Amino acid sequence: MVTYSEDQLDRIFGALADRTRRALLRAIGEAPRSVKELAAPFEMSRPAVSKHLKVLETAGLIRRDRDGRFHRSRPRRGGFRAATRWLAEVEIFWESQLDRFQELVESSPTKNEEN
Numbered sequence: 001m002v003t004y005s006e007d008q009l010d011r012i013f014g015a016l017a018d019r020t021r022r023a024l025l026r027a028i029g030e031a032p033r034s035v036k037e038l039a040a041p042f043e044m045s046r047p048a049v050s051k052h053l054k055v056l057e058t059a060g061l062i063r064r065d066r067d068g069r070f071h072r073s074r075p076r077r078g079g080f081r082a083a084t085r086w087l088a089e090v091e092i093f094w095e096s097q098l099d100r101f102q103e104l105v106e107s108s109p110t111k112n113e114e115n
Contacts, residue, residue, distance in 0.1 A: 004081075004082030004083075004085060004086060005082075008060070008082050009082060009083065009086055011058055011059040011060070012059045012060070012061065012079075012080070012082060012083045013083065014055070014059070015055050015056050015058075015059035015061060016059075016061075016083075018052070018055075020042065020044075020052055021052050021055060021056055023042070024038055024042075024049070024052055024053065024056065024073075025056065025061060025062070025075075027041070028062055028073045028074065028075055029075055032065070032067075032072040032073060032074045033072060033073055034067075034070045034071065034072055034073075035049050035050055035053065035070075035071065035073075036070075038053070038073070053073055056073075057073075059079070060076055060079050060082075061075070061076055061079040061080065062074060062075055062076055062079070063075075063076045
């Protein structure tokens with residue numbers, strides 16, 4: 001049963017394709033963070049961090065909450081669900097293909113047996 005859209009997967013995997021965004025996700029996973037807190041260890045401008053956060057938010061991986069004057073980024077519950085389901089389906093498919101290939105190889109006569 002498919003519970004995700006191709007567009008949703010494109011957004012998630014597109015967001016995860018960038019190493020800076022993956023690092024930001026790790027940092028946000030440790031604790032909710034402001035743009036200022038996220039920018040410091042990455043030596044990048046706040047606008048650059050904000051652009052990365054927007055991509056993560058659009059992908060549904062984080063949410064940004066207002067905390068007084070500051071926006072804090074937090075992980076979004078279930079944000080990775082579509083990607084993990086897709087990966088599980090692909091893994092099952094390829095494992096079955098590899099099992100069938102192995103059966104075929106094992107049941108085929110070898111070159112030495114033919115002579």
